[in-house]
Amino acid sequence: MRRVAILGVGLTEVKEHWDKSLRKLFVEAATAALKDAGLDVNQLDAMYVANMSSGYLQGQEHLGSLLSTWLGAKGIPACKIEAACASGGVAFHQAFLAVASGLYDYVLVGGVEKMSDAITSDILTALMMADDQDYIAPTGVTFVGLNALVYRYYMAKYRVRQEDIALMAVHDHEYAANNPYAQFRNRITLDQVLSSPLVADPIHLLESSPIGDGAAALILGPLERSKGEVVVEVAGSSVATDNLSLQLREDITTMYATIKASREAYRMAKVEPKDVDVIEMHDAFTILGVINLEDLGFAEKGKGVELIKEGEIEIGGKVPSNLFGGLKARGHPVGATGLYQLIEVVWQLRGEAGKNQVEGAEIGLAQNVGGVGSTVSVNILRRVK
Amino acid sequence: MGVPSVPRVWREIKYKYNLIGSKCVKCGKACYPPLTVCPYCGGKEVREVKLPERGKVISYTIIRYAPRGFEKLVPYVVALIELVDGTRLISQLTDVEPEEVSIGMEVEAVFRRLREQGNSGIIEYGLKFRPLRR
Numbered sequence: 001m002r003r004v005a006i007l008g009v010g011l012t013e014v015k016e017h018w019d020k021s022l023r024k025l026f027v028e029a030a031t032a033a034l035k036d037a038g039l040d041v042n043q044l045d046a047m048y049v050a051n052m053s054s055g056y057l058q059g060q061e062h063l064g065s066l067l068s069t070w071l072g073a074k075g076i077p078a079c080k081i082e083a084a085c086a087s088g089g090v091a092f093h094q095a096f097l098a099v100a101s102g103l104y105d106y107v108l109v110g111g112v113e114k115m116s117d118a119i120t121s122d123i124l125t126a127l128m129m130a131d132d133q134d135y136i137a138p139t140g141v142t143f144v145g146l147n148a149l150v151y152r153y154y155m156a157k158y159r160v161r162q163e164d165i166a167l168m169a170v171h172d173h174e175y176a177a178n179n180p181y182a183q184f185r186n187r188i189t190l191d192q193v194l195s196s197p198l199v200a201d202p203i204h205l206l207e208s209s210p211i212g213d214g215a216a217a218l219i220l221g222p223l224e225r226s227k228g229e230v231v232v233e234v235a236g237s238s239v240a241t242d243n244l245s246l247q248l249r250e251d252i253t254t255m256y257a258t259i260k261a262s263r264e265a266y267r268m269a270k271v272e273p274k275d276v277d278v279i280e281m282h283d284a285f286t287i288l289g290v291i292n293l294e295d296l297g298f299a300e301k302g303k304g305v306e307l308i309k310e311g312e313i314e315i316g317g318k319v320p321s322n323l324f325g326g327l328k329a330r331g332h333p334v335g336a337t338g339l340y341q342l343i344e345v346v347w348q349l350r351g352e353a354g355k356n357q358v359e360g361a362e363i364g365l366a367q368n369v370g371g372v373g374s375t376v377s378v379n380i381l382r383r384v385k
Numbered sequence: 386m387g388v389p390s391v392p393r394v395w396r397e398i399k400y401k402y403n404l405i406g407s408k409c410v411k412c413g414k415a416c417y418p419p420l421t422v423c424p425y426c427g428g429k430e431v432r433e434v435k436l437p438e439r440g441k442v443i444s445y446t447i448i449r450y451a452p453r454g455f456e457k458l459v460p461y462v463v464a465l466i467e468l469v470d471g472t473r474l475i476s477q478l479t480d481v482e483p484e485e486v487s488i489g490m491e492v493e494a495v496f497r498r499l500r501e502q503g504n505s506g507i508i509e510y511g512l513k514f515r516p517l518r519r
């Protein structure tokens with residue numbers, strides 16, 4: 001396998017882009033990534049598009065051909081990669097494999113989701129397509145509702161208070177304030193979180209990632225051809241799946257796919273959790289932030305909130321986490337989210353994170369979750385010079 | 386939900402109306418819906434089994450914003466239920482007010498209308514669970 005580097009990144013702000021279509025958002029991010037890499041579109045060898053719901057929300061499939069047409073990447077091999085909310089991380093893994101294999105040199109992986117054109121009930125229907133349509137969807141449960149089942153069970157099993165779990169949302173907003181690409185840059189208080197309306201008990205509105213549009217893209221290429229003062233390598237890349245639905249899991253408070261994918265990524269990168277300087281993890285709901293910290297190996301089961309309460313996920317803590325707002329405040333344009341996370345890790349390793357910089361960060365991790373832990377990708381990046 | 390489809394609903398009727406799951410010959414664990422392999426031990430020999438229609442709530446949520454087709458029901462309760470044989474399934478609760486539900490509550494299966502598929506679609510039936518009547 002060849003060593004693979006990230007040559008360029010590009011993204012759009014996450015927000016309700018009323019004036020921009022799915023294709024326009026994608027082209028904007030992809031063009032910015034090409035510029036950052038110093039490459040022309042004609043130099044690309046392949047393109048992977050991460051997206052979850054274009055078929056339902058836009059009635060548009062065949063994104064590989066559509067978006068290569070609009071990007072002007074004539075004739076390029078291109079296709080959509082779908083793994084629900086983990087589409088971005090999984091597509092990145094495919095792009096990594098493509099370059100590592102030696103078959104392609106320059107590969108663009110771009111994620112895009114255009115959600116704001118749809119009304120809420122259609123969004124909830126689209127997101128629910130991440131779970132079993134024959135046996136789970138007919139219960140009327142929403143995707144938030146499935147996470148709520150985990151949340152309530154977790155609190156009962158480990159005797160953890162909601163006031164502590166909900167701190168995750170306050171943390172996210174604090175850091176998003178310095179991220180010009182974040183959907184919500186306002187600070188919020190714990191009282192505001194806990195007094196916001198219930199969406200699916202016990203999950204409050206301000207504990208949930210918002211609905212928004214966005215696109216993010218990275219260019220991958222062989223490490224030996226990367227130029228510039230700082231080079232960021234893909235040190236480990238792994239994807240794991242678990243039984244699709246919660247009812248087929250033996251412990252719904254543990255995401256075995258996170259454990260499996262992260263251990264494999266740590267092994268590839270030859271690092272341990274204590275070596276990681278910064279992480280971006282998939283906190284679509286506050287409870288997931290807590291569970292992710294545990295399953296990635298940073299806390300024992302039931303102890304994830306201790307890291308949050310003791311400031312260990314802040315800059316200067318043991319595991320600085322979600323320093324650009326996480327899913328709650330940066331936003332969660334579903335298929336693009338995993339790639340936003342990876343770009344944020346790249347900024348940290350390049351020393352371009354501004355006020356949210358972890359000084360001297362060398363190793364960063366991005367974890368992207370699809371379904372309720374049904375698919376998890378973990379990618380570890382390393383600054384090599 | 387996908388496009389409205391009669392055969393898609395029809396071919397699952399046996400399992401949904403009668404609560405038929407699968408049980409692994411090797412490890413003895415049952416699951417719902419019935420799979421052709423065991424999701425726990427990977428055992429390849431499984432047989433269909435009638436699951437018990439009683440169990441208890443081990444977690445629940447109150448849905449306040451519903452997907453298409455369920456808007457008129459809000460607020461409604463969806464629960465993770467452990468049947469008396471240990472098999473777990475997710476179901477909507479019925480014949481109960483949301484504030485009456487608690488972890489540990491005993492429930493039993495009951496036949497109900499689940500949803501309508503679109504404006505001109507067929508009406509889908511299946512099981513919900515309600516508080517156990519003694």
